[in-house]
Amino acid sequence: MKLLACPACGATVYFNNSLCTACGAEIGFAPGAMAMVAPGPDGSATVQGRRWRKCTHYAQLMGCNWMVEGEDAGLTQPFCVSCRLNRTVPDLSQPWNRTLWKRLEEEKRRLIYAALRLGLPVAPMADGPGGLAFDFLADVAPSFSETGRVMTGHAEGLITINIAEADPVARERMRAQMAEPYRTILGHLRHESGHYYWDRLVRGTALLGPFRALFGDDSADYNAALAQHYANGPPPDWPQHHVSAYAAAHPWEDWAESWNHYLLMLDTLETAWAFGLGLDPGATAARALAADPARDPYRPTDFDTLVAQWLPLTVAINALNASMGHEPAYPFALGAVALRKLAFVHAVVRGTPPPEPGGYP
Incomplete structure (x- = not known):
């Protein structure tokens, strides 16, 4: 940011x-x-x-x-432009609901900021077909694990978020139950927006063939694939092909997780650039990057340049966290195939040709 x-x-x-x-x-x-x-x-x-x-x-x-x-x-x-996308908000007469809603809105505005900077469509669903909308809903019961739970997800342009995701205690409990290394409000929003933008940018276009060549057959039974994933977990070699374990569940989830990761990269790189953080471990103070607009990750650039900036930054972020006694802030390792999928997302967003089949150069 x-x-x-x-x-x-x-x-x-x-x-x-x-x-x-x-x-x-x-x-x-x-x-x-x-x-x-x-x-x-x-x-x-x-x-x-x-x-x-x-x-x-x-x-x-x-x-x-x-x-x-x-x-x-x-x-x-x-x-x-962000609040117009809301279809449903929680009962704001309840003080705790208002607290959770404000947290959700703060993170949603970061998502919409990124979409605007990338020139992506953000028209409200209320304005016509193909639009985007959000439902921020509360469980009927007060716990993630009880009946009446609201399921976070996407359907035909409508992104539904369980407001309990804005409660740090509830979110951490769910992260532990799901054995996830990383779970954030913004991650949910980015992931679900990935499903929306797949419908807008890939489905029914000339990109569908290259998508299937890289991510797999999206026509595979989605519900059966998720049931298989939750019953048996991801394949042992998932790190060689995906950005996360959940990405291995189905090509749609692989895309959404890659989309999420790509937006995470851009936002974090822009924040580092804005603060003048050196993204080259050998850079000196005299080579501060904040004054160089070419380092703005939202500007048109090739994916290799983003990766060259991103990988050393993640090492620095994790080293800083270790110095403070915290777990890694970036618990991911990007393999060659995962990088190719991120490069595909980059190409779709930028309107450039997708990467050729084969390993990441």
Whole structure:
């Protein structure tokens, strides 16, 4: 995630800030400009001839810090490009639900930020066929393991998230039960968005053949494949072919996990770039990377360049965590086939030819 500047004083502010801690100015993120603006007493701002107004969830509930642009700002109850995607939110009269919902929305805005930077479609389902929507739902019973559980997943453009995923205790309990090395809200959102974008970008296109050559036959019985995975686990050699054990369950899950991983790479690389972290272990302070816009991972670039930046960064991240007495922050090892699948995702997103069959160069 990029660093941002307070429009009032120029101090560094962060993606989820609604106040500048340096000068106290109220601020909001304008997604059309990828910058912060400072709304006035009426909740609106005009910057370079463009009008912005607070999202309704910002103005009324402080559950958002995004702004609405242009003609949309004249609507009676405008919602930002992220909040417009919500079909269902939990009962916000319940204080704990509101806490969980705010956490979910913070992570969803990171996903939508990435989609906007990549030029991916983010039209609401309510606007017509092919759109995207989110249901944030609570279990009927208070536990993941009891009946009445909401299943996180995707179906025909609708992403459903169990709000208990925003409870760190419940999420960690589920991670342990599933023997997962890694489980986050943002990971769920990225993964489920992968299913949505597979439908939009791969299904029924000329990319389907190359997809099947690399990921496998997506027409294989999905429910049977998942039942097989949960009954017997992944094949022993899954690390040689997939980014995660769950990716081995079915080609759709392989794509969604690869998509998730690709977005994780871009977001983390952008954060490192924004902070001027050297992605080359031999770099000196004089070769700081923050001033080099070519290092922005969202700019058009080849996949090999991203990998050359990514692998040493993951080593550094894990070394930093070890120094602090924590488990690895990045518990993955990318083999040649997994890298080819990530390169395929990169090609789909960038509109470039997919990689040829064979090992990763």
